[in-house]
Amino acid sequence: MKKNSIMKVGIILSISCMLFITACSSNADKSNESTPNTQVDTVEGKTTEEDTSKTLSDDPVEYKEAEASGEKEIVAPVANKEIPIYTFNDISLEIEPAIALVPEETELTPELVVNMVVDSFADRSITVGIDKILIEEDTVVVSFLSDQAPLVNVGSSLETTILDAIAQSIIENFPEYPKVIYRVEGKSYESGHYKFKVNEVYLDGNTSK
Known part of the structure; x- marks a missing residue:
């Protein structure tokens, strides 16, 4: 068992x-x-x-x-137009033609043209003092400051070049304003080299043609 x-x-x-x-x-x-x-x-x-x-x-x-x-929008360059003005030669100090560029839509005025001429002189270290610019019928009146060129710190040759450059730039761009008068702070123009009556025309485009 x-x-x-x-x-x-x-x-x-x-x-x-x-x-x-x-x-x-x-x-x-x-x-x-x-x-x-x-x-x-x-x-x-x-x-x-x-x-x-x-x-x-x-x-x-x-x-x-x-x-x-992610691309940025391409902006087209601003279109410019050429404005004929006059400036001066650094060596001879005589007047010579130049071209200024401004945006195409810019309104061209005598004041703008004068400022462009003044800027061209400033680029050559000559400071031209502008008091104001007036339009009187068919005449552009340019009034200078008494303590800056062309009244002081320039010789007779450069003073003449400044006056000629401004006057010819105005007349060439504005046939409707054939006359240019110069004053000093609203009064008659008088420097060590020139003396003009208050309404004496410096350059008349009608007679120079």
């Missing part, structure tokens, strides 16, 4: 061990099968993201569209 009991217990233990080993082996196989699938999915996911990034950055069409959207 005891021997039969012992054999039964041994058989039961053997069967239990076999079942245990089989169960462990089955679990291990399942674990091994699931692990490769997870890694492949992760790699595929990374590959998809990288490929998408490369596609967006390397696509010339998308790049051009982005570049175009």
Whole structure:
């Protein structure tokens, strides 16, 4: 009886061990099968993201569209017109023609032309003092400041050049104003070289033609 009991217990233990080993082996196989699938999915996911990034950055069409959207509007250069004026030669100090540029839509006035002549002299270190500019019928009256050229700090040759350059610039650009009168702060023009009455015409384009 005891021997039969012992054999039964041994058989039961053997069967239990076999079942245990089989169960462990089955679990291990399942674990091994699931692990490769997870890694492949992760790699595929990374590959998809990288490929998408490369596609967006390397696509010339998308790049051009982005570049175009950031382009600044190209502004056309302002059209200019040429205004003939007179200035002076640095060496001989004699009058000589020049060209001034102003925006095409700028209204041309005697004051503007005089200022351009004055600027051309300033570029050559000669400061011409303008008091005011008046229009009297067919005449342009240019009034100078008493403490600046052409009244002071210039010789007779340069004084004459300043007066001629302003007068000829006005007459050439404004046929409707053929006469130019010079004054000093609203009074008659008088320097160490010239003396003009308050309404004396310095240059008359009608007679010079």
